[in-house]
Each structure stands twice: as structure tokens, then as C-alpha cells.
Amino acid sequence: MDPTTLVRVAINAPLRRAFDYLTPAAGPRPTPGARIRVPFGRTSKIGLILETGVASELPSAKLRRADRVLDEDPVVDSTLLRLLVWAADYYAHPIGEVCAAALPGLLRKGRPPGTTERSCRATTAGMNADLALLERRAPRQAELLAILRTGATPASGARLRALGPWWRDAFKRLIQRGFAEQVEQAEPDAVVETRSGVDLSSGPELTGDQQHAVAGIIDALPEFRSILLHGVTGSGKTEVYLAAIESVVAAGRQALVLVPEIGLTPQLVERFGSRFDFPLAVLHSAMSDTDRLRAWRDARRGTSPVVIGTRSAVFAPLANCGLIIVDEEHDPSLKQQEGFRYSARDLAVVRARMSNVPVVLGSATPSLETLQNARSGRYQRLPLPERPGAAQHPELKIIDLRTVPARDGLSPPLLEAMQRHLETDGQVMLFLNRRGYAPVLFCTECGWLAECRRCDARMTLHQSRNKLCCHHCGIESRPPANCPECESELKPVGQGTERIEETLNSYFPDARVARIDRDATRSRGALDDILADMRSGKIRILVGTQMLTKGHDFPGVTLVGVLNADQGLFGTDFRSDERLAQTILQVAGRAGRRDRAGEVLIQTAYPEHPLLQDLISGGYDAFSSAALDQRELAGWPPFSHLALVRAEAHQPDQAIAFLQHCRTLAEETAAPGVRILGPAPAPMERRAGRYRAQLLLQSGQRAALHVLLAKLLAGVEQSPRARSVRWSLDVDPVELF
Numbered sequence: 001m002d003p004t005t006l007v008r009v010a011i012n013a014p015l016r017r018a019f020d021y022l023t024p025a026a027g028p029r030p031t032p033g034a035r036i037r038v039p040f041g042r043t044s045k046i047g048l049i050l051e052t053g054v055a056s057e058l059p060s061a062k063l064r065r066a067d068r069v070l071d072e073d074p075v076v077d078s079t080l081l082r083l084l085v086w087a088a089d090y091y092a093h094p095i096g097e098v099c100a101a102a103l104p105g106l107l108r109k110g111r112p113p114g115t116t117e118r119s120c121r122a123t124t125a126g127m128n129a130d131l132a133l134l135e136r137r138a139p140r141q142a143e144l145l146a147i148l149r150t151g152a153t154p155a156s157g158a159r160l161r162a163l164g165p166w167w168r169d170a171f172k173r174l175i176q177r178g179f180a181e182q183v184e185q186a187e188p189d190a191v192v193e194t195r196s197g198v199d200l201s202s203g204p205e206l207t208g209d210q211q212h213a214v215a216g217i218i219d220a221l222p223e224f225r226s227i228l229l230h231g232v233t234g235s236g237k238t239e240v241y242l243a244a245i246e247s248v249v250a251a252g253r254q255a256l257v258l259v260p261e262i263g264l265t266p267q268l269v270e271r272f273g274s275r276f277d278f279p280l281a282v283l284h285s286a287m288s289d290t291d292r293l294r295a296w297r298d299a300r301r302g303t304s305p306v307v308i309g310t311r312s313a314v315f316a317p318l319a320n321c322g323l324i325i326v327d328e329e330h331d332p333s334l335k336q337q338e339g340f341r342y343s344a345r346d347l348a349v350v351r352a353r354m355s356n357v358p359v360v361l362g363s364a365t366p367s368l369e370t371l372q373n374a375r376s377g378r379y380q381r382l383p384l385p386e387r388p389g390a391a392q393h394p395e396l397k398i399i400d401l402r403t404v405p406a407r408d409g410l411s412p413p414l415l416e417a418m419q420r421h422l423e424t425d426g427q428v429m430l431f432l433n434r435r436g437y438a439p440v441l442f443c444t445e446c447g448w449l450a451e452c453r454r455c456d457a458r459m460t461l462h463q464s465r466n467k468l469c470c471h472h473c474g475i476e477s478r479p480p481a482n483c484p485e486c487e488s489e490l491k492p493v494g495q496g497t498e499r500i501e502e503t504l505n506s507y508f509p510d511a512r513v514a515r516i517d518r519d520a521t522r523s524r525g526a527l528d529d530i531l532a533d534m535r536s537g538k539i540r541i542l543v544g545t546q547m548l549t550k551g552h553d554f555p556g557v558t559l560v561g562v563l564n565a566d567q568g569l570f571g572t573d574f575r576s577d578e579r580l581a582q583t584i585l586q587v588a589g590r591a592g593r594r595d596r597a598g599e600v601l602i603q604t605a606y607p608e609h610p611l612l613q614d615l616i617s618g619g620y621d622a623f624s625s626a627a628l629d630q631r632e633l634a635g636w637p638p639f640s641h642l643a644l645v646r647a648e649a650h651q652p653d654q655a656i657a658f659l660q661h662c663r664t665l666a667e668e669t670a671a672p673g674v675r676i677l678g679p680a681p682a683p684m685e686r687r688a689g690r691y692r693a694q695l696l697l698q699s700g701q702r703a704a705l706h707v708l709l710a711k712l713l714a715g716v717e718q719s720p721r722a723r724s725v726r727w728s729l730d731v732d733p734v735e736l737f
Contacts, residue, residue, distance in 0.1 A: 007066060008054045009038055009047035010084075012100040012108065016092070016713065019047070020056040022065040030066075033074025033081045035107065037067040046110050048076065048099040050085065075113055075300075076102065080317060083351050091731045092709050093340050101340050102315035104293045113297060119154035119183055120171060126179030140170040145179055154183050157294070165525065204388060210240050213382040217244040220358040220380075222253075222322060226349055228329075228374045229362040231384030232393065233589020234553075237362045238268065240384070241325055242275055244360070249278075249305045253322025257308045258344055260331035260550065262286070267531075267553055268327065269308055276306060283309030283316055311336060311344030314351065321355045324348050328550070329361035329370060330582055335734045343732060364589060365582040365620050368628055369638040375628075394560065394591040394598030396616050401605045406563075408503040409495035414561050414601050415507060422511055422540060426558030426596065430500065430543040431587040433567060435517040436460035437499045438492030441468065441479060445488035450479065454689040461492050462519065463499070473688035500543050500563065508541060516544030549586035558598055560591040565604040569611065572683045573736050574636050577611050581623045584615060637732075641702045643709055644736065645695040647727040652681070652691035658725045659695040662716060666697065669711040671704040683736075690726070696736070 007030045008018045021038050023030050030036065030052050037046050044067060056063060076084070076099075084102055088095040100108055107113065126145055135142035144167055148155055160167045174180035206214065213229060217240070220227065231237045245255045259268060262284035272280055281295040281304035298304040302319030309316060311334050326334070326345050334344045345361065352359035361370055361379070374381040387393065404411050409432070418428050438461045441450035450459040452470040459468035461479060468479045483490055492499070501515045514520075514530050521527040527547075533539045537556050542548070568580030584602065592598020604612060614623040632639045645662050647655040659679030666676050675698040682692035699705040709729070716722050 006052070006054050006056055006063070007036065007049050008051040009036055009066070010050050010099040011038070011040060011045050011047040011096040013040070013045075013096050014094055015096070016094050016717070018050055018095055020054065020058060020063055022060070022063050023052075024066045024068045026068075028069040028072045030069050031071075031074050033076035033078065034069055034071040035075060035110075036069050037110070039064050039067065046070065046108060047096065048081075048103075050081070050095070070110065071113070075107060075317070077317065079321075079351075079354050080315065082354055083347065084315070086350060086354075087342055087347060090706075091340065091342055092706075092713055092729050093342075097340050101312060101342075104296045105289045106293045107296075111293065113293075113300075119156050120148060120160060120180060121154035121183055122148040123179060123181050125177075126174065129177075129179055138170075138173065140166055141173050141177075141179075144170045145174055148174075148180055204236070204239065206239060206243065207236070207386070207388050209384050209386060210236055210243075210388070213240045213384060214243040216380065216382045217323075217358060217360055218247050221247065222251075222357060224353045224356045225358045226352070226373070226379040227358060227360045228366060228370055228379045228381045229360050229384065230366055230374075230381055231362065231364060232387065233364040233586065234387045234592075235364070235384035236388050237327070237364075237384065238271060241327070241360070241362070242272070244323060244325075245306060248322040251322065253320045254299070254302065254305050254307065254318045255323040255325065256313065256316060256318060256321065256348075257306065257325045257327065258313055258334070258348060259308065259310060259327050260333035262308070262310050272306060272308065278306075279304050281307040281309075281316070283307065283313040285310065285312065311342075314344040314347045321351075321357055323357055324352045324355075324359040326359070326361045328363055330363045330365055330367040331550075332579070332734050337735070341728070341730045341733075343734075346732070365585050366624075368578055368624060368631060371624055372628060372638040392592060392597050394588055394600045396588060396600045396602065398607045398612060398616065399601055399603045400607045401603055402607075406603060409500050409563055410503060410507070411603055414563075414603065417559055417599065417601055418508070418541070418561070421559040421599070422508065424558075425556075427534070427537065427539070427554060427556040428541045428559045428561070429548060429554070429557050429587070429590055430504075430541070430561045430563055431545075431548055431583075432495065432497055432500055432543065432563040433545050433583070434494075434496045434564070435471070435498070435519055435545050436469065436496035437463035437502075438494050438496055440493040442491050442493045443483035443486065443488050444491050446483060446486045448483050448485045450490075454686070456684050456686045460496065463492070463502075464519075472684065495563070497543050497545060504541055504543065511540035512538060513541045513543070514539045516542060516547050518545070518547075521547070546583070548590065549583055552590065554590055557590050558592060558596050560588050560598070560600045562587065562600070562602040565602050565612065566606060569604075569606055569609055574631075574634070575734065578627060581611060581615060581620065581627075585620055635698070635700070640698050640700050641705050642731075642733055643697040643705060644730040644733040645697070645712075645727065646682075646692065646730065647679075647694070647725045648687075648690040648692040649725040650690060652685065652693075654725055655679075655691050655693040656681070658721050658727065659693050661719060661721050662695055662712065665715040665719075666695075666708060666712050669708060669715075671699075671701075671707055673701055674699040674704055674708050694736070 005023050007021050007023055009021055010018050030049055032049050034049050035046055036049050037044055084098050088098040127149055131142050229237055248255050281298040283295050299307045300317035307316050326348050329345050336342050349359050373379040399411050399413050421428055440458055441461050450468050452459055455470055455472045457472050459470055462469050467476045469476050497515050497517045501513055504513045534542055534554050562584055568576050588600040591600055614626055647658045649655045656679050663676055677696040679693050679695045682694055685691055
């Protein structure tokens with residue numbers, strides 16, 4: 001059989017293999033990285049061509065012919081295709097699902113990458129409509145119609161999106177009135193060119209440390225180097241990014257910037273947009289399929305020299321990659337926790353190496369893995385130890401709740417400090433990583449607790465919605481009026497952000513209080529409105545959850561309070577102390593970012609805890625140094641490598657039995673130095689009605705672990721036991737649960 005007539009295809013299916021097909025009888029020539037439609041079972045699917053001219057292990061009589069190649073040019077270039085194949089192998093995940101993760105949804109459905117865009121124009125009726133009359137009834141519609149009536153060509157989507165989110169509803173109403181319509185309009189071809197696109201004159205003058213960091217990044221161009229930009233909160237890491245990107249863009253190349261959560265870092269996109277004179281390509285999961293495909297095209301064609309996105313943007317196509325930046329590289333959100341479990345930070349480093357470009361990992365509280373790489377010399381460390389100008393490091397102080405108990409979650413010293421800062425025109429931020437009104441609804445007579453019937457967890461009271469909610473499975477119910485067991489009165493116990501907000505309104509009736517958590521920011525635009533009011537000074541006190549730590553810059557905040565530092569002091573995960581230290585310092589870094597000194601008060605019942613003492617006395621450097629020494633003694637990452645096999649089933653013995661079978665298979669093939677721990681129930685064994693267990697594999701040598709995983713997966717996939725449970729493999733897990 002002539003191997004030139006064969007193609008190897010990755011198909012979006014939960015199978016750890018690629019599939020061989022005969023080439024289509026007609027159509028474009030098959031090329032690696034192009035999409036192809038193939039028969040699959042009783043249906044057809046769209047796959048990605050991995051190789052051409054391969055020799056199949058199957059006889060030609062058993063091979064089916066592909067239907068047709070969908071692309072004349074690859075939608076995935078050779079470097080990105082290498083990255084996808086590498087990722088599938090490293091994370092031991094089906095190659096088809098990995099390739100699917102790299103493509104926008106419309107491309108996975110067969111939509112051509114195309115060069116057309118939906119534009120909008122006024123109809124004849126719209127051109128003749130009475131604008132004055134429409135303005136009295138619907139001013140937004142009138143404003144949009146006036147725009148559509150001007151210009152010789154239809155208004156592009158980019159032009160209308162610049163108006164703000166309101167234009168979509170107005171356009172729908174105009175269509176209903178017969179005043180407007182959508183048309184398909186060809187997008188002009190673009191060429192990546194040498195350009196200067198950063199207005200650095202509008203930004204602050206760089207400090208000496210910033211200039212040194214920029215020089216270190218530029219010095220690495222255009223070759224691969226891993227760089228840790230270790231800057232304290234408020235040290236101006238973004239200014240360093242902008243200056244480095246200027247050099248990249250001026251050379252006609254592109255920069256990829258990854259952020260943990262695009263919805264929680266609007267200032268980064270806003271700052272980049274205000275400093276660049278060209279359009280940015282923004283990629284994240286909250287976008288519509290059409291907008292995501294458009295941004296993907298702009299990145300691929302080079303019309304957007306800067307691409308900003310969340311973790312999936314690590315697979316963004318780039319016409320000419322010159323620099324990759326991972327902001328807040330320590331953030332767990334950069335690790336995908338469902339399906340294809342990959343680390344966007346780690347893949348960014350691999351992609352940079354394959355593309356032979358520098359990668360910059362920025363953080364005020366770097367992960368211990370990244371710090372160890374800097375310690376060992378694998379990464380270059382560029383420090384930003386000071387804040388620019390007159391801004392000073394905030395002072396951290398501990399409030400001992402054993403001697404000054406908190407009332408309604410707020411201690412007297414904290415309340416006094418809040419009053420003092422408010423009287424001097426400062427703003428206050430309070431952090432509590434627990435949303436809702438109260439974490440427990442309790443009967444004072446018989447001890448009954450409101451518990452989730454599907455999880456090993458208590459229901460949280462959300463008083464504003466009059467709901468009991470499980471934050472693990474999402475189930476909701478109405479709170480009972482009285483105890484179901486003894487008919488006695490029920491009492492909410494503990495504080496969530498909703499209850500703290502209520503308490504603050506009673507203590508400070510003249511100060512505007514706002515809350516940031518998942519509940520308060522459900523509606524579109526709610527988060528942006530709160531952030532804008534906070535920056536303008538309209539909001540005096542802001543209380544919130546983990547969302548507060550995500551890179552926000554509030555110039556007026558002079559006091560930060562951490563209401564319950566004890567939540568993370570005794571976690572079951574070996575990373576609990578690292579997470580807590582990062583959270584405390586990240587939220588503390590919101591204080592004193594301008595010319596006024598910042599103060600940070602940490603409420604705890606364990607003031608002598610070593611973690612807190614290290615943070616108070618020596619900051620993150622002291623903590624991380626001690627934590628790395630402890631990790632090395634215990635043999636935990638970054639001094640070893642982990643893989644976690646998880647299983648869940650409707651019966652607890654099923655999950656354990658499956659993992660015991662996995663352990664037996666692993667013991668038969670285990671290489672020297674690989675430890676097998678478990679199986680054991682997960683810390684929260686029952687979740688969403690299913691029982692969960694896990695098996696941990698640990699090795700000092702990454703190669704030995706991956707050899708074991710390959711043999712283990714081969715045995716598991718042939719075992720009928722695998723069909724009785726829902727199981728997954730997580731390589732380099734960031735959470736053990």
C-alpha cells in the first residue's frame with residue numbers, strides 16, 4: 001500500500017489514539033494542521049490531520065476513505081501542532097480532545113476560517129425614519145441608527161463593539177422595526193509589518209529596577225529564555241510588559257499575554273488598549289462563538305500584534321510569535337481542572353521553547369515550582385523589589401482574636417482602624433473567602449445542621465435570596481422556618497461576605513459599602529460597575545472573596561483587613577500554606593499603592609503560627625525559603641513529580657475497587673523510585689451524589705513516572721472495571737481533593 005495515500009487524524013473522542021484514513025478522492029491536498037471530515041462509526045466527524053504519508057498497521061481493506069479536506073491551508077501551524085502532540089503525550093490525554101481544545105467552537109463544527117464578517121447597515125426604511133421621533137422614544141436606538149446611516153459602507157462589528165455592550169440590544173430592536181439589517185462583508189487581508197504601536201509617553205517613567213527588567217527581557221530576544229519577573233504588588237510589572245512588547249511589535253512580531261481570569265483583570269485589557277494604537281485580540285470562554293472566531297482570525301493573520309487571553313489562549317495561533325507573558329503565574333486558575341487537565345503556564349514555557357522566543361512569568365508571589373527553577377538557574381530572575389515613586393510597602397499587623405474577640409466577624413481594633421482611615425478619606429478593603437450569609441444553619445436546641453443531601457458538606461445560607469445553597473454541587477432549597485427535628489428556632493452561625501456587608505452597613509451607615517463575590521457580580525456589567533465606583537472613590541468599603549486578589553489597582557485603598565486567616569492554616573492539601581501566603585500578600589498588596597502608606601490587619605486565633613510569623617517578619621521571601629526547605633525534606637513538588645488517578649461512582653466501594661485494580665497494575669509495572677499512595681477516599685468523599693476516591697503516584701524522576709503512566713493506562717483501558725466508574729488522570733495536579 002502506498003503510504004502517500006494515507007493520513008493520520010486526531011478525532012475529538014475520548015480515545016488515546018489517532019486514526020488512519022485513505023486520502024479523499026478529490027479536493028484540497030491533505031496537509032498536517034488542516035481539518036478533515038471523516039466517517040466515524042455510523043456518523044462523520046471533523047478531525048485534525050496530524051501526519052500525511054504514514055504507513056498504517058492496518059491492511060488497506062480495513063481503512064475507510066476520508067470524505068474531504070476542509071482547509072487548503074493549515075488552521076494549526078507546525079509549531080502549534082507539535083505543542084498539541086507534546087501536550088497529549090505529557091498529560092496522557094486523548095489527542096483528539098487536545099486538538100479540539102485548541103480550536104474555536106465554530107471551526108470544530110466545520111465553519112470555514114474565512115475572511116468574511118457580519119456588518120450592519122440601515123435599511124431603506126431606516127434611512128427614511130424620523131430620527132427625532134425615535135430619539136424621544138428610544139434614544140439608544142436613535143443613536144445607533146444615526147451611526148448606521150452615515151458612511152458609504154456598512155458598519156463593521158469592530159466599530160459597533162467599540163460603542164459598548166448596549167449596541168446589541170439596540171440593534172435587535174432596530175431589526176424588529178425594519179430599520180436595520182445584517183450583511184456579510186469581506187474582511188481585508190492583512191500583513192504583519194514592522195510598526196511602533198505603544199504610546200509609552202502616556203505612562204509613568206520607568207524606575208531603575210523596571211528598566212533593568214525590560215533590558216533583561218529585550219536582551220533575550222529573539223531566543224528562548226525562561227524569565228521570572230518577581231515584582232512585589234504595585235511594583236509596575238505591567239509597565240515592564242508594555243515596554244518589552246514595544247520592542248517585539250516594532251520588529252513585526254506578536255506577543256501572547258496569558259492572564260488567570262479575563263473577567264477579573266479588566267484593568268490589564270484597559271491599560272493595554274489605552275497604550276496600543278492597534279486592535280487587541282482577546283480570547284476567553286465568555287465570548288460568543290462568533291467573537292471568539294474573529295479574535296482567533298486576527299491572531300492568526302497578524303492583524304492583532306498582541307493577544308490577551310485566559311489559559312486556553314496558550315493555543316492561540318500566532319502569525320509570528322516573538323514573546324509570551326504569563327501574568328500572575330502562581331494562580332491555580334491557569335490549570336484546567338476538568339477534561340483536558342493542562343497547565344497553561346507550563347505549556348507556555350514549552351511553546352516558547354518550541355518557538356525559540358522568551359517567556360516571562362510574572363508574579364508578586366511566585367509558585368514554589370517557579371522559585372525553585374529560578375534557584376537552580378533554569379529560570380532567570382528579574383526582581384522588582386520596590387514600588388515606584390512614594391508608594392511604600394504596606395505594614396502587616398496581626399490581631400489576636402484570643403484576646404480581642406471579633407463580634408459579627410469584626411474585631412474592635414479592626415473597626416477602630418476602619419473608622420480612622422475613613423475619616424482621613426481612605427478606602428477600606430476586607431477579605432473573606434466565604435460567600436453567602438452564613439456557612440451554617442444550626443438548631444440551638446437539638447444540634448440539627450442544614451446539610452447537603454448529595455455532598456459531605458453543609459448548606460450555606462444566602463439570606464438575600466432566602467436560599468440554602470451547596471457550594472459544591474449547586475443544589476438549592478428554601479430554608480425551613482423551624483428545626484425539622486424539634487421545631488425549635490434556627491440560627492445562622494458564622495459569617496459570609498453577605499453577612500459582613502450587612503454588619504458594615506450598620507456600623508458605617510454614612511459610608512457606601514459594596515461586595516464582590518460570585519453572587520454579587522452575576523449580572524452582566526455588575527463587576528465593572530463596582531470596580532469603576534471603587535476606583536472613583538464612590539465606594540468607601542469593599543468586602544469580597546478571592547476575586548479581590550486578582551490584580552485590581554485601587555489607588556485610594558489605605559487599609560486592608562483579612563477577616564479569617566485561619567481558614568487556610570490547617571488544610572489537608574500540602575499546598576495549603578502556599579495558597580494562604582499568596583492570598584494574604586496578594587490582597588494585602590491592594591493597600592497603599594500611591595502616596596499614602598498602607599496598613600494591613602490580619603485577624604487570627606493562631607498568631608504564633610510559623611506561616612504568619614514568616615510573612616510578618618520577612619515577607620514572601622522568608623516564607624518561600626522555609627516552605628521550599630520543608631518540601632524538600634518531605635519529598636513534595638517541586639522536588640518530586642505527581643500524578644493523581646481519580647475515580648467516582650454511585651457506590652463508595654466501586655471507586656475504591658477500581659483504584660485498587662489500578663494500584664495492582666501499577667505495582668506490576670512500577671519503575672524503581674515510584675511511590676504508590678492509596679487508594680483512599682477523597683477529603684470530601686461524597687459530592688453531587690457520587691463517591692470519590694484517589695490514587696497518588698509520586699516519583700523523583702519525571703521519566704520514570706511517565707513510563708509507569710503509559711503502561712498503567714494501557715492496562716486500565718482494556719479493563720472492564722473502567723466502565724463501572726468515572727475516572728480521570730491528572731498529571732502535575734495543583735489540588736489534591
